[in-house]
Amino acid sequence: MSISNELVNRYPWLPSLKKYYNDIGEKPPVEFIAEIFNSPDNHQIAERVLNIFKAAFDNLEEIPNYQIDNLNVYVYLLLKIILYALNNKLITNRIANLYSKNAYSDMERENNESDIYEISHDLGLKINYYDPPIEYGLKIVKDHREPRRTNFTIHYIDYLRLASNLRDEYRKLTNNTLINGFVFVQNKTLIRLIQEYVRNKLLIEETDDKASLKAFIKEVSRIQGFKDLYDKILSLWVERKEDFDFTFKIDIKSKEELLTLYPPCVLEVLKKAEEGQNLAHHERLYIVWFLLALEYPVENVINIFSTLPDFDREQTTYQVEYAKRKNYTPYQCSTLKSLGLCMAEKYKDELCLTGYGSKDPTERKLLKHPLAYVRIKQYRTEKEEEYLKNLAKRKLEEPKNQND
Numbered sequence: 001m002s003i004s005n006e007l008v009n010r011y012p013w014l015p016s017l018k019k020y021y022n023d024i025g026e027k028p029p030v031e032f033i034a035e036i037f038n039s040p041d042n043h044q045i046a047e048r049v050l051n052i053f054k055a056a057f058d059n060l061e062e063i064p065n066y067q068i069d070n071l072n073v074y075v076y077l078l079l080k081i082i083l084y085a086l087n088n089k090l091i092t093n094r095i096a097n098l099y100s101k102n103a104y105s106d107m108e109r110e111n112n113e114s115d116i117y118e119i120s121h122d123l124g125l126k127i128n129y130y131d132p133p134i135e136y137g138l139k140i141v142k143d144h145r146e147p148r149r150t151n152f153t154i155h156y157i158d159y160l161r162l163a164s165n166l167r168d169e170y171r172k173l174t175n176n177t178l179i180n181g182f183v184f185v186q187n188k189t190l191i192r193l194i195q196e197y198v199r200n201k202l203l204i205e206e207t208d209d210k211a212s213l214k215a216f217i218k219e220v221s222r223i224q225g226f227k228d229l230y231d232k233i234l235s236l237w238v239e240r241k242e243d244f245d246f247t248f249k250i251d252i253k254s255k256e257e258l259l260t261l262y263p264p265c266v267l268e269v270l271k272k273a274e275e276g277q278n279l280a281h282h283e284r285l286y287i288v289w290f291l292l293a294l295e296y297p298v299e300n301v302i303n304i305f306s307t308l309p310d311f312d313r314e315q316t317t318y319q320v321e322y323a324k325r326k327n328y329t330p331y332q333c334s335t336l337k338s339l340g341l342c343m344a345e346k347y348k349d350e351l352c353l354t355g356y357g358s359k360d361p362t363e364r365k366l367l368k369h370p371l372a373y374v375r376i377k378q379y380r381t382e383k384e385e386e387y388l389k390n391l392a393k394r395k396l397e398e399p400k401n402q403n404d
């Protein structure tokens, strides 16, 4: 079965790219870049790539004015080369999330089952297509029962491979219908799995071989068009990278304050979100309940999730607002430990590891709740400030007392 050229242009991450654009695949990257920037379309390709970076740095959920034509292939390949050259995990995650979300939205909008089947086939997924849709169980909402139907089943090995990084409970294999080794998936779920494939295609590992990277950048920077584009992206990044810092999103006065007041288990989840990594179900619940307990505004809590690959603003808003209404108490330390979310050891945090209270280690109390961590830290900071104030006051009074 052969996939159409049009689909490859639309979704250049498809394996069939190699078949249709064999000539590109065999060229060394430097030669490919030189060819792009000598072509009459060079400005347009560079603009489109820059547009993707701008959208990612602005934390948009879709690429504005995204065009689907044969230049798309060049945009995609150039994007990957620039990500390699930038060698920055934060940027790579942002681009991978945005680009894959864009692909998801496009496939969902098109909602063309035959395209989805062709795409899945090209990706080597073992899937079955049913037309008309096949029934596989019941959906029960209150007293209302309706049959579940789908056009697709996917082999459980492929399902597991693609869903391994998707942390939602409902995507676990045990929560899905599995018959004869095939999982019944709704069209939307299959598209979501494909999105995960696209995201992984763009997740280039940071390289430790800095010498080769430097030599590569030096070589490609001789191509003026590439150098101009690369420099523009770098200066955009310098301007915007502060905004990537979660301290701004959650509206705390300074990074120092956040680092000293928050326990390691919270910092770890915020760090993952900042890097655009997927969060496990319990990590999501924990961070929402914790921040809401500290009365962070709902909007700021929602924005923390905006960097995640499967972010859906409407759904997240509903979930955060619901949690706010329910006033849930965040997990206590024992629960976080059993969930593997306690980071006391990793961060070598003294308060978490040795507790508080007396100087005598045998009388020290162990921390039971992460909110207690914040209170103790706040108390200590206030005491320290008071002490420093009194010390300064005493110093000011000393010469005066000596003169008396």
Ligand code: SF4
Pocket: 263, 264, 265, 266, 332, 333, 334, 336, 337, 341, 342, 343, 344, 352, 353, 367, 368, 369, 370, 373
């Ligand atoms: S001891 Fe408690 S507050 Fe500290 S990292 Fe572990 S779970 Fe978090």
